[in-house]
Amino acid sequence: MDRHLVPVKPRLFAERPCPRCGAEGPEALGMVVPGVHMLGDYRCRACGYAFLHDLPVGFAVDHDVAIGREDGTLHDARGAEGWVWGPLLEGFRNPSDRAVRIERRVLRPARRVVLLNTLDFLYGHVLLKLWNAQYYLEAHKDLGLVLIVPRSFAWMVPEGTAEVWEVDLRLGEAHGWYRAIDRYVQERLGEYEEVYLGKGYAHPDKSTIDIERFCGVAPFDMARYDQAPRHITFVLREDRLWYSSRAARTLHRVLRRAGLGGSARPLFTAAQERLARRVLRRVRKRYPDVQATFVGLGDARAERDGVKDLRTRRMTVEVERDWCRAYARSQFVIGVHGSNMLLPTALAGGCIEVLPYDRYRNIVQDVAVRQRDVMQLFLYRFVDEYATPAAVARHAVSMFADHRVFHRNNRINIF
Secondary structure, three states: OOOOEEEEEOOOOOOOOOOOOOOOOOEEEEEEOOOOOOEEEEEOOOOOOEEEEEOOOHHHHOOOOEEEOOOOOEEOOOOOOHHHHHHHHHHHHOOEOOOOOEEEEEOOOOOEEEEEEOOOOOHHHHHHHHHOHHHHHHHOOOOEEEEEEEHHHHHHOOOOOOEEEEEOOOHHHOOOOEHHHHHHHHHHHOOOOEEEEEOOOOOOOHHHOOHHHHHOOOOOOHHHOOOOOOEEEEEOOOOOOOOOOHHHHHHHHHHHHOOOHHHHHHHHHHHHHHHHHHHHHHHHHHOOOOEEEEEOEOOOOOOEOOEEEOOEOOOOHHHHHHHHHHHHOOOEEEEEOOHHHHHHHHHOOOEEEEOOHHHHHHOOOOOOOOOOOOHHHHHEEEEOOOOOHHHHHHHHHHHHHOHHHHHHHHHHOOO
16 A cells, blocks of 8 residues: 555554553554544553554654553653644643534545645644645545645645635644544544545655645746846745844844833834845846845835835735745745745745754755755755845845856756
8 A cells, every 4th residue: 555645444544552561453443633633542452551642644754642541641652842742732631622613615526535634833834734735636546635724725725636624723723632623524534435644744845846736826937047037035024034143133032031022023124124125235236127026924115126015914815826926926035944935935946045043953844945956056045044135145146147057057968
């Protein structure tokens, strides 16, 4: 069987040792789906211990844990980090009876299905899990794909999906243990003859993703990189900023801890915008025709300096698509590391990313690299956390000026 499928029905995956006595082959009683996690419900045939154990999907592919049904003991044999098991254990001990609205859309009836759960508490995690859908649509045309998605991501459901279950929860609420979600899943499972889970890998191969299939916007045409109008999109987020210096970042942190973060934020977001505009001015000394767009959750300003400002605090599907069209017009995007860079890099030709020191371990996780050869090194660049506008602009100028020769030497004049 395909290793990217986890069997649920007619026979549940049971390759889980008893966390108390270590005996293999527990009795599989069923599946529990309270939200983000999908757990097998087992009883040890040797010692009788009843336990829930993460099924190998999402982050539990590598960071699975078990919880004793009666004693509530956490069993973490693989040393998962607290952010993985903490909310799960808290939810198990304090389950929610809140009513959760789930809207089911049947697009193509199917009796044999693969269920892909994309629920998560972080935007980037949801998006990366959702991109797994392409594999199942292409590799398992005999199975109907059923997507569990937060309502805010329903606009990115790819064509060919059999069913969509839209869950009306904010991302920040997704970590709860919702009895309503589990009941809904149990009711639906009875309607199918055969059920598998999609692995929902946290880091799928982004170079293979057909992004137009998800957002309805074709990515930047790399064949026209040197002929297309020069365009840069700046991704300006307010919760993780580009700072001019360590002193500026330290000051902002001190003010937040003192309870003054809200009143101080406009000062630091304005400083970030000034850095972006200084980059643009420097690039225009070499290329006066460069156009630019600002996107991000924030307050748009009156258009000036040829910058189209699409920032907003009210996200809609049309805003999402406007941003996607801006990325797709861009030879590259510029922004601070984070999930906010996933869609931009999936659609633009490349990126310049400001990488904070405390995110080195996460480098490239937020970049949807479209290339699979040495062109990666040219088109995806990372700069210091406190990089100056001059340093960023030098990279930007190079990405315009040197692309033709680099492409010729590494794509054309080779065997």
